[in-house]
Amino acid sequence: MITYRLSCSQGHEFEGWFKDSGAYDLQQAATAIVCPMCGDAQVKKAIMAPSVKGSVTKAKGRADVPAHEPDTQQVRQFVSGFRKFVEDNAEYVGRRFPEEARKIHYGETGERHIYGESTIKEAWDLIEEGIDVAPMPPDPDDLN
Numbered sequence: 001m002i003t004y005r006l007s008c009s010q011g012h013e014f015e016g017w018f019k020d021s022g023a024y025d026l027q028q029a030a031t032a033i034v035c036p037m038c039g040d041a042q043v044k045k046a047i048m049a050p051s052v053k054g055s056v057t058k059a060k061g062r063a064d065v066p067a068h069e070p071d072t073q074q075v076r077q078f079v080s081g082f083r084k085f086v087e088d089n090a091e092y093v094g095r096r097f098p099e100e101a102r103k104i105h106y107g108e109t110g111e112r113h114i115y116g117e118s119t120i121k122e123a124w125d126l127i128e129e130g131i132d133v134a135p136m137p138p139d140p141d142d143l144n
Contacts (some may be wrong), residue, residue: 001070008035009042016043036135039120079137086136090115098122105131 002020007013012035018024024045027033031041090113093100097116103109115136118126126133 005046006033006035006043007046008038008040010035010038010040012037012040013046034120036120037124080139080141082137083139086113086115089113092116098126101126101131101133102129105129 002018002024004016004018004024005013006016014036016024016033018027024033028043033043034041035043093114093116095117097114097118100109100114100116104111104114118133123133123135
């Protein structure tokens with residue numbers, strides 16, 4: 001797994017996780033990488049500080065942990081379990097998600113857990129209003 005610091009043409013910076021640099025290149029060429037804040041597909045790698053392990057880490061008493069590939073099956077199980085938990089414990093409101101989230105936030109309706117659909121812009125607007133939202137990971141079975 002590799003993490004890149006990315007930025008869009010609007011100046012927003014965010015992280016992207018990829019299986020390897022080839023996976024990034026393929027997604028970039030297909031314009032499949034979009035800014036989570038504004039939806040801009042003009043995304044490129046941003047400058048990031050290198051991860052350097054040296055005597056400071058050792059001096060603090062932390063041993064270097066060898067990097068390893070995450071177990072794909074464990075990741076799929078985690079994502080599936082997370083989605084199932086949300087689906088079992090929250091109300092699906094579909095495209096009404098932004099409207100319902102606002103009603104709950106401003107006390108116009110009772111407090112409850114919801115999930116649904118929104119555009120990236122709608123989600124960004126909710127965040128700017130101080131409403132906590134988070135993207136739901138895709139269903140791993142839908143990715144194949």
